[in-house]
Amino acid sequence: MHHQALILLALVVSLCSGAEAWAQGKTRLANISRLKGQEENVLRGVGLVIGLNGTGEANDPATMRALSRVLELMGNPVTATGRFDEDAQQALRNVKNVALVMVTATVPPTGSRSGDKINCTVSALNGKSLEGGQLVSAALQGPNTQDASVFALCEGSVQISxxxxxxxxxxxxxxxxxxxxxxxxxxxxxxxxxxLDPNHADFHVSEAVADQIATRYLDDFLPSKMRLEYEEVRERFVHPVDAANIRVKVPDKFLNDTVAFVSQLMDESIYGAEPEARVVCNTRTGSVVISGDVEIGDVAFTHSNLTIDTGQSAGFLPLAPDETQRPKLDRLVKSLKNLRVPGQDVIEIIRSIDRLGKLHAKLIIL
Known part of the structure; x- marks a missing residue:
């Protein structure tokens, strides 16, 4: 089988200067990070959904035991002894309008107060459908499985989304x-x-954030009579722990109003917050997302009916003869799209370049 086409892609575009890249990376700190402690908390518990139209689970020991316990707590035990014995199992064996469910509720990052109401999700552990069902009061515990304290109570009509x-x-x-x-x-x-958010967690970004916070609050960390040099402020008051965490000391002037400090801090404009170059490929949709100017090395290979060469081989003209820097991935992808190369093939070409060590970015396959 011979190639139907021999195509050379010599892709060369100019590089972006450091100053331009720095300016393009401006963003609010709140857009790329959160504060430790401000996390969602998931509450969990087990409950019963009743009122099902024959779509529950009959003759299931776990469901019957839970139903027996609920009836006992409501003052109507199944048997005179109140225990879940053979008589109780026999009495509940044919109940089909009850299902055992897992109930979860997510407390927002800002927290919640006693009495607040939030949505909860109900997932069946057995049965066929929860449509038309009603959740009997379910007690939810906190994220710490070692703590049996009840944080919330749930009940109500189940809506099937x-x-x-x-x-x-x-x-x-x-x-x-x-x-x-x-x-x-x-x-x-x-x-x-x-x-820092996972998509921005990077040693370069962490260092850039720490530098700019130290510069911005240089005069706030200590009274003017105790003026410190920038390096001392960085060492004593702003500490990048790793690629994702930066510790900041609350200035004395804000100790009685930490909310004001945090509000001001998270609203700061941060420059140079671009993480490492990344290429995200979705194999299901065939889409390719490229962050920044991703370079590729000189490489030549054959894929399907194409011969691809990103270098400047003799006998072929580059697509951009006036440019002399390294070729860029976005130019390659655009050229392949213009040639009507399927998205899945484009992704496979990118993976091949990455396997050769010629993709100068982190490749993420979804």
Whole structure:
């Protein structure tokens, strides 16, 4: 089988200067990070959904035991002894309108107070469908499995959001907290920790954020009579722990108003916050997303009916003869698209370049 086409792609584009890249990286700190302590908390528990139209689970020991316990707590035990014995199992064996479910509720990063109501998700552990069901009061515990304290109670009508998944439903405002869930963001010794988002966690970004915070608050960390040099401020008050965490000491002037400090801090404009170059390929949709100017090395290979050469081989003219820098991946992808190369083939070409060590970026395959 011979090649239907022999195509040379000599892709050369100019590099972006360091100053230009720095300016393009401007963003609010809040857009790329959060504060440690300001995390979502998931509450979990087990409950019963009743009122099902024959779509529950009959003759299931776990479901019958839970139903027996609920009836006992409501003053109507199945048997005179109140125990889950053979008589209780026999009495509940044919019940088909009950299903055992897992109930979860997510407390927002800002926390919630006792009495607040939030949505909860109900997922069936057995049965066929939760449609039309009613959740009997379910007690939810906190994320720490070693703590048996009850944080919330849930009940209400189950709404099926996706008809193709009748085993999962939502109860809007069906979870009421019984105790406060707080999310403190200042440590006992007066530090806050900035946590970079996973997509921005990078040693370069961490260092850039620390540098600019130290510069911006240089005069706030200590009174003017105790003026420090920038290097001392960095060492004593702003500490990048790793690629994702930066610890910042709350200045004395803000100790009684840490909210004002954090509000001001997270609103700061950060420059040079671009993480490492990345290429994200979605094999299901065939899409390719490239962050920044991703370079590729000189490489020549054959794929399907194409012969691809990103160098400047003799006998072929480059697509951009006036440019002399390294070729860029976006130019290659654009050229392949113009040649109507399928998205899956484009992704395979990128993977081949990466395997050869010629892709100067982190490749992420979804």
């Amino acid at each position: 996706n008809p193709t998944q009748p085993m999962v439903g939502v109860i809007h405002q069906g979870c009421q907290l019984t105790r406060d869930v707080t999310t403190p963001f200042v440590s006992e010794d007066g530090w806050v920790t900035i946590v």
